[in-house]
Amino acid sequence: MKIFNRLADRFARVKPLPEGIHHLQVAPEDKAPYRVHLRLHKDGSGILIVNASTVLHLNKTAAEYAYHFIKGTPPEEAARQIASRYRISKGIALEDYQDFVERIETLIETPDLDPVAFLDFDRIAPHSAELTAPLRLDCALTYRLPPGSKAEYAPTKRVDRELTTEEWKKILEKAWAVGIPHVTFTGGEPTLREDLPELIAHAEGLGMVSGLLSDGLKLADRDYLNTLLQTGLDHLLFVLQNENPASWKALETIMPEDLFVTVHLTLTPQNAPQAGETLERLAELEVTSLSLSASDPSLNETLQSLSNRAAELGLTLRWDLPVPYSAQNPVALEVVDDEVPEGAGRVWLYVEPDGDVLPAQGEPDKILGNILRDEWEKIYPMKAPEGA
Numbered sequence: 001m002k003i004f005n006r007l008a009d010r011f012a013r014v015k016p017l018p019e020g021i022h023h024l025q026v027a028p029e030d031k032a033p034y035r036v037h038l039r040l041h042k043d044g045s046g047i048l049i050v051n052a053s054t055v056l057h058l059n060k061t062a063a064e065y066a067y068h069f070i071k072g073t074p075p076e077e078a079a080r081q082i083a084s085r086y087r088i089s090k091g092i093a094l095e096d097y098q099d100f101v102e103r104i105e106t107l108i109e110t111p112d113l114d115p116v117a118f119l120d121f122d123r124i125a126p127h128s129a130e131l132t133a134p135l136r137l138d139c140a141l142t143y144r145l146p147p148g149s150k151a152e153y154a155p156t157k158r159v160d161r162e163l164t165t166e167e168w169k170k171i172l173e174k175a176w177a178v179g180i181p182h183v184t185f186t187g188g189e190p191t192l193r194e195d196l197p198e199l200i201a202h203a204e205g206l207g208m209v210s211g212l213l214s215d216g217l218k219l220a221d222r223d224y225l226n227t228l229l230q231t232g233l234d235h236l237l238f239v240l241q242n243e244n245p246a247s248w249k250a251l252e253t254i255m256p257e258d259l260f261v262t263v264h265l266t267l268t269p270q271n272a273p274q275a276g277e278t279l280e281r282l283a284e285l286e287v288t289s290l291s292l293s294a295s296d297p298s299l300n301e302t303l304q305s306l307s308n309r310a311a312e313l314g315l316t317l318r319w320d321l322p323v324p325y326s327a328q329n330p331v332a333l334e335v336v337d338d339e340v341p342e343g344a345g346r347v348w349l350y351v352e353p354d355g356d357v358l359p360a361q362g363e364p365d366k367i368l369g370n371i372l373r374d375e376w377e378k379i380y381p382m383k384a385p386e387g388a
Contacts, residue, residue, distance in 0.1 A: 014085055014086055016040070016042070016043060016044025016060060016063075016064075017040055017044065017063075017064060017067055018040070019040050019041055019042045020039075020040055020179070021037060021038065021039050021040075021176070021179040021181065021207075022037070022038045022039075022040070022067065022070045022071070023035070023036070023037050023038075023070070023181070023207035024036045024037075024069075024070040024072075025207075031109065032109075034050065034051055034108045035050075035051055035052065035209055035234075036048065036049065036050055036051075036069075036070060036104075036108075037049040037052075037181035037207075037209075038063070038066050038067060038070050039132070039133070039179045039181070040063060040067065041063075041132060043060070044060035044063060044064070045057070045058060045059055045060050045063055046058045046062075046063030046066060046067075047131070047135075048062075048063075048066050048104075049135065049181055049182070050104075050107060050108055051108070051209075052136075052181065052182045052209040052211075052234065052235075054107065055135060061096075062100060064082065065078070065082075065096070065097050065100040065101075066100070066104070068081075068082075068097065069100070069101055069104060075094060075097055075098055075101070076094065078093075078094075078097050079091075079093040079094035079097055080093075082097065131346060131347065132178075132179060133175075133178040133179040133180050133376075133380060134180055134346065134347055134348050134349050134380065135180065135181065135182060135347050135348065136180070136182040136183070136184060136347065136348040136349075137171075137175050137180050137182070137183050137184070137348070137349055137350075137351060138183075138184045138186055138322040138348060138349070138350045138351065138360075138361065139168070139171065139183055139184065139185050139186065139351045140186050140187050140188060140190075140350065140351060140352050140353050140361070141162070141163075141168065141185055141186070141187055141188070141190045141193045141196065141199070141353060142162055142187050142188040142189070142190060142192055142193050142353050143159055143187060143188040143352075143353055144187070144188050144189065144192045145187075145188055145189055145192075146189055146192070146215065146217070149189075159352055159353045159354045159356075160354065161353075161354055162193075162353045162354070163353060163354065163355055163372070165195040165198060165199065167355070167372060168195075168199055169199070169202050170372065171351065171355070171371050171372065172199070172202055172203050172206060172208065173206065174371065174376065175208070176206040176207065176208055178376050178380075180208070181207070181208055181209060182208065182209045182211070183203050183208050183209070183210055183211070184210075184211040184212070184213060184237075184321075184322050185199065185200070185210065185211070185212050185213070186212075186213040186322050186361075187213070187214075187353075188353070189214060189215055190212060190213070190214060191212075191214050191215075191217075191218040191219070191224075196212075196228070197227050197228055197231045198231075200212075200228060200231040200232050200233050201231040201232060203232065204231060204232025205232075209234045209235075210232055210233055210234050211233075211234060211235045211236065211237065212228070212233055212235075212236050212237070213236075213237040213239065213264075213321075213322050214236065214237070214238065214239065215238075215239045215241065215247070216236070216238045216239065216247065216250040216251060216254060217246055217247065217250050219236075219250055219253065219254055220246070220249055220250035220253050220254075222253065225253065225254065225257065229257060229258070229259060233259065234259075234260065235259065235260040235261070235262070236254065236259055236260070236261050236262070237262050237263075237264055237291065237321055237322065238250075238251060238254065238261055238262070238263050238264065239264050239266075240263050240264060240265050240278075240282075242265065242271055242274070242275075242278045243270075243271060248281075251263070251285060251287075252285065255285050255286060255287065260289070261287065261289065262289035262290065262291055262318050262321065263282055263287050263289070263290055263291070264290075264291040264292075264293070264321075265278065265290070265291070265292055265293075266292075266293050266294065266295055267292065267293070267294040267295060267299045267302060267303060267306070268294075268295045268296075268299075269295075269296065269298075269299070272299055272302050275302065275306055276306070276309055279306065279309055279310055279313055279315065280313065282313075282315065283313040283314065283315060287315065288314065288315060288316060289315065289316050289318055290310050290315040290316065290317055290318065291317070291318045291319070291321050292306060292307065292310075292317065320347075320348075322348075322350070322361055344359045344360035344363075345359030345360065345366075345368075348360065349368070349379075349380070350363075351371055354370075355370045355371050355372045355373070356369075356370050356371075357369055357370065357371050357379050368380070
């Protein structure tokens with residue numbers, strides 16, 4: 001960051017803090033709760049992840065300030081340590097540390113704030129920086145589907161077994177150990193696994209942010225929904241079946257809860273004519289986040305039109321989320337601008353029900369290894385950040 005360049009030379013001569021991942025979760029009484037993850041690299045630089053959504057690439061100076069912020073070091077003590085380590089004025093260290101904290105708190109408290117325009121952070125093109133581990137792991141717990149679902153929505157023939165609860169726990173532990181702060185449980189239909197609450201709780205216990213991709217029908221049961229919330233579920237990608245009244249009823253049950261919800265709609269020739277009305281109904285339910293895909297390339301024009309309508313209704317479009325199996329990937333169909341995230345295989349990875357790792361869902365010919373059997377370095381060859 002520009003505001004800390006005056007200490008850069010001094011930091012270059014000091015041994016950096018040990019690499020690793022650090023986590024802060026806060027639930028203030030008068031403000032929205034938030035979670036922050038810091039991944040420190042060997043060279044002292046780092047990545048700060050706010051609420052599993054905003055990613056800041058920090059130079060060595062800013063990374064050390066972020067470390068003290070997450071650890072809750074009192075400002076005077078943080079300034080004392082930094083002044084001692086780098087032989088600078090305690091006053092300068094305190095001024096810079098407080099400036100950093102104020103900027104981070106502003107970012108946390110202000111939705112959709114551009115960290116470049118308002119906070120003076122250096123801009124890095126999305127997904128362009130080298131990473132030592134992905135930022136998200138999409139875990140397909142099962143390829144089983146509810147009765148009556150279309151078979152093409154899950155490639156059951158490619159996977160000969162499902163991992164056990166303990167095996168999935170080992171995967172979560174391995175992911176946390178290499179610095180992955182965010183996990184999404186998907187499928188198939190992950191709520192068909194009885195151990196889903198246990199796995200969410202395990203991820204929460206490690207410090208990970210947990211998301212769920214589901215048709216949401218089981219979440220219409222308030223007791224089950226409350227169980228997931230109490231175990232630590234942070235956000236839901238709700239797969240809307242807009243022709244199914246039970247799907248709408250489930251969404252109505254979920255929306256009032258303290259859970260961030262993105263609704264996914266797959267356009268088909270059958271539902272496309274009513275898609276505009278569907279978006280209006282979602283807006284009436286106070287849905288604010290939307291994921292779109294299409295079952296056929298012939299619907300691309302309709303997809304573009306719906307993207308515009310969504311913007312008019314205040315629905316934010318999400319294009320880098322895991323989606324249900326279908327003939328088309330929504331990232332490939334995004335035509336709004338040229339900033340489509342290209343993070344598959346680097347920023348996120350996909351684990352199949354038997355532990356095989358793919359760059360992303362729907363790429364069965366690109367198996368990177370098995371997360372239980374293979375060393376992490378084989379699955380994700382690490383490249384040190386510049387300057388290491």
